[in-house]
Amino acid sequence: MEERVTNVLLSGVGGQGTILASDILCTVFHEMGYDVKKSEVHGMAQRGGDVTTHFRFGKKVYSPLIKYGEVDYLVSMELLEGLRYINWLKKEGKVLLNLQEIFPPAVNLGKMKYPEDIVGQFKKFFNGRVYTVQGLDLAMECGDPRAANIVILGAFSTFFHFSEEVWERNLLSHLPPKIHDLNLKAFRAGRKALG
Amino acid sequence: MEKILQGNYAIARGAWEAGVKVACAYPGTPSSEILSALAQEYKEDVLTEWSPNEKVALEVAIGASFAGARAMASMKHVGLNVASDPFMTVSYTGVKGGLVIIVADDPSSHSSQNEQDSRHWARFGKVPMLEPCDSQECKEFTKMAFELSEQFDTPVLVRTETRVAHSFSPVKLEERKESSIPLGLDKKDAPKYTMVPIYVRIRRKWVEERMKKLEEFANEFKYNTIEMNDPKIGVITSGVCYNYTKEVFPEYSYLKLGMVWPLPQKIISEFSRKVKKIIIVEELDPFLETEIRAMGIRIFHGKDVIPNHYELSPEIIERALKGKKYRPPKVRVPTEELPQRPPNLCSGCSHRALFYAIKKLGLFTFGDIGCYTLATAPPLNAIHSTICMGAGVGGAFGAMKALGKEGLGKCCAVIGDSTFLHAGITPLMDVVYNKGNSTTIILDNRTTGMTGLQEHPGTGYTVTGEPTHRIDFEELARALGVKHIRKVDPYNLKETMEMIKEEVERDEPSVIITVNSPCMLHRREKRKFEHPFYRVLTEKCRGCGLCLEAGCPAISWRGVSEEEALTQDGHKRKGVVQINRLQCPGCGLCSQICKFEAIVPGEA
Numbered sequence: 001m002e003e004r005v006t007n008v009l010l011s012g013v014g015g016q017g018t019i020l021a022s023d024i025l026c027t028v029f030h031e032m033g034y035d036v037k038k039s040e041v042h043g044m045a046q047r048g049g050d051v052t053t054h055f056r057f058g059k060k061v062y063s064p065l066i067k068y069g070e071v072d073y074l075v076s077m078e079l080l081e082g083l084r085y086i087n088w089l090k091k092e093g094k095v096l097l098n099l100q101e102i103f104p105p106a107v108n109l110g111k112m113k114y115p116e117d118i119v120g121q122f123k124k125f126f127n128g129r130v131y132t133v134q135g136l137d138l139a140m141e142c143g144d145p146r147a148a149n150i151v152i153l154g155a156f157s158t159f160f161h162f163s164e165e166v167w168e169r170n171l172l173s174h175l176p177p178k179i180h181d182l183n184l185k186a187f188r189a190g191r192k193a194l195g
Numbered sequence: 196m197e198k199i200l201q202g203n204y205a206i207a208r209g210a211w212e213a214g215v216k217v218a219c220a221y222p223g224t225p226s227s228e229i230l231s232a233l234a235q236e237y238k239e240d241v242l243t244e245w246s247p248n249e250k251v252a253l254e255v256a257i258g259a260s261f262a263g264a265r266a267m268a269s270m271k272h273v274g275l276n277v278a279s280d281p282f283m284t285v286s287y288t289g290v291k292g293g294l295v296i297i298v299a300d301d302p303s304s305h306s307s308q309n310e311q312d313s314r315h316w317a318r319f320g321k322v323p324m325l326e327p328c329d330s331q332e333c334k335e336f337t338k339m340a341f342e343l344s345e346q347f348d349t350p351v352l353v354r355t356e357t358r359v360a361h362s363f364s365p366v367k368l369e370e371r372k373e374s375s376i377p378l379g380l381d382k383k384d385a386p387k388y389t390m391v392p393i394y395v396r397i398r399r400k401w402v403e404e405r406m407k408k409l410e411e412f413a414n415e416f417k418y419n420t421i422e423m424n425d426p427k428i429g430v431i432t433s434g435v436c437y438n439y440t441k442e443v444f445p446e447y448s449y450l451k452l453g454m455v456w457p458l459p460q461k462i463i464s465e466f467s468r469k470v471k472k473i474i475i476v477e478e479l480d481p482f483l484e485t486e487i488r489a490m491g492i493r494i495f496h497g498k499d500v501i502p503n504h505y506e507l508s509p510e511i512i513e514r515a516l517k518g519k520k521y522r523p524p525k526v527r528v529p530t531e532e533l534p535q536r537p538p539n540l541c542s543g544c545s546h547r548a549l550f551y552a553i554k555k556l557g558l559f560t561f562g563d564i565g566c567y568t569l570a571t572a573p574p575l576n577a578i579h580s581t582i583c584m585g586a587g588v589g590g591a592f593g594a595m596k597a598l599g600k601e602g603l604g605k606c607c608a609v610i611g612d613s614t615f616l617h618a619g620i621t622p623l624m625d626v627v628y629n630k631g632n633s634t635t636i637i638l639d640n641r642t643t644g645m646t647g648l649q650e651h652p653g654t655g656y657t658v659t660g661e662p663t664h665r666i667d668f669e670e671l672a673r674a675l676g677v678k679h680i681r682k683v684d685p686y687n688l689k690e691t692m693e694m695i696k697e698e699v700e701r702d703e704p705s706v707i708i709t710v711n712s713p714c715m716l717h718r719r720e721k722r723k724f725e726h727p728f729y730r731v732l733t734e735k736c737r738g739c740g741l742c743l744e745a746g747c748p749a750i751s752w753r754g755v756s757e758e759e760a761l762t763q764d765g766h767k768r769k770g771v772v773q774i775n776r777l778q779c780p781g782c783g784l785c786s787q788i789c790k791f792e793a794i795v796p797g798e799a
Contacts, residue, residue, distance in 0.1 A: 049538035063442035064362035069524025110752035
């Protein structure tokens, strides 16, 4: 195993399931023999505010927080919440964006504009390393818009060479049986979208 | 076996492995999961309770300890302020069964009314404090805390903060081992347990002796460790700051303190002789720095470069210690100019309806601690003071006292159900007893919302989900002597406004209790709205923006083009509102606000 620690920043809006997705990442990478650390903020952040999770894996991980400018993978469940962390990425970093827009209060009130062409802004700096998925649409096709986070997780899983079995077993271990089928479908849809 | 655990779950696991018998808490970010974990996963072995507040939680834990059980109380930093009264004295009595107090700090105030450094409590209360840096240490230190408690006859504090409590990392699991101390109240030892002046004076001296022994022990403590690398720079640190600094400067030498009070003076001196320059990295106050300076040790860097406020991070530490040599990463987009996304009341939340009514009445609102504090944000701007749990009730009374009859109709107190039971009853008693005339509105959402839906004495269920007596707010207010108690459905805007207006103008104490207003995230208590969602009749919407003042996340504004610049009945407009069907639960507040009947129920 290489010494280097890999940094994944997940971002989204409270209620989108960013934290669940990062829980699953944690157990998958731990099972594959890595030291892992993950940090998030609970409390007020759950109420429609922005949510970020720092997930790190490697031979030995000290800090639970990623150092600013050192993100290897930025995974965002929402476009604006992705753009908010563009400066956190390393020069050679990769970006995975769910093409969903959720308007923040200032935009809802008509006081500010939702930023334009977010994907284009990413491409300017990370051309060839920007991946996009219609997470919400795919989740709705699977039967529930709430599974968009798992679609994105499925898409993200294609960045690593672990077997599908490891991912799916860990995914299901975090969920109650009655939503297993839905989430397996969502995960596979995400994998297919980038596969 | 190794498992990924959150810091709080690891504390619960450590307590369980240590044979804890009684665990009490009042929820508070970032500490809440400790008790939830014990109640969910270890309820066969551990008696758990959500206490009405932290003072009660600690008192119950103290009683259990006196009866020989290992006991634990967990709370957030401001919770220990509430529990400080028993805390300061249980230091004198000591314990029988191990007694551990977990206190979780919230640097940067992610979800708190202030920022406190709880290490001061250890020095102030003269008790030892351990500080873990990750989940494995959370487990080990909690176990160790129970042992130290019994060994030195003292309560032991374990301090975490957000990035330890809410971080996940692997933990090695072990089996539970019950304490060897027998349960029972057989030995009546009043001089030890009864703090009246004559015994206090004896125990006061004894506490100093205990602290001396603990300091000697600290020098041998296996979790105070020296890591020698480059001897040019030695960092003295503890907790998560060790992880941050180690990340950025792996080449430095380290003294990592697992026990932050009392300090191991011998080890600190030894370390300072081994390295050329000492740097102290600690979050919040210069706690270690002040003590180490007082030992006469020269410090190269400490709070002269490291901020004494907000949480630290690898980047902040790197920037501080590299000074001019620090090169910040390139800024690609000026992200501070992007629209912010502050937390908001959920769509359909009963608080939104109530605060919209208060906003329209133009009252000064003495707020309290809970989700409803979010009503202070624009566009509602409907909470005008927040201090601490329960302070709204006393605050409104105080203002009315100062203003006399002039204050009638101008202010009110709002307080949530859980917060009212925590600290709102005594100030309401004061309103009646001292002939006040303030109005207290109890926002009863049937749960402790902000911290993640915990039970409390007003929900009718215990932490393990067992049905229990449910406190009736009306009966309670009546018993305190309040004569005017009314109930309101906050989703009925007109009735709510009229009722609040009448009560705040009344020259007598009054209480308004919201009914049928459960938290939107609450599965058990879910309110059924009449319609599945609401929609905008775009042809009628004049774009006046009145509905937007409620700040509902489901409603948004869009500008219109020339073709749409007129309503159906010929009124000019610049834009229209739209409702996101996926986000709208159908509470109907917006349709009551709209003056042009442009918002109507949708069909499923």
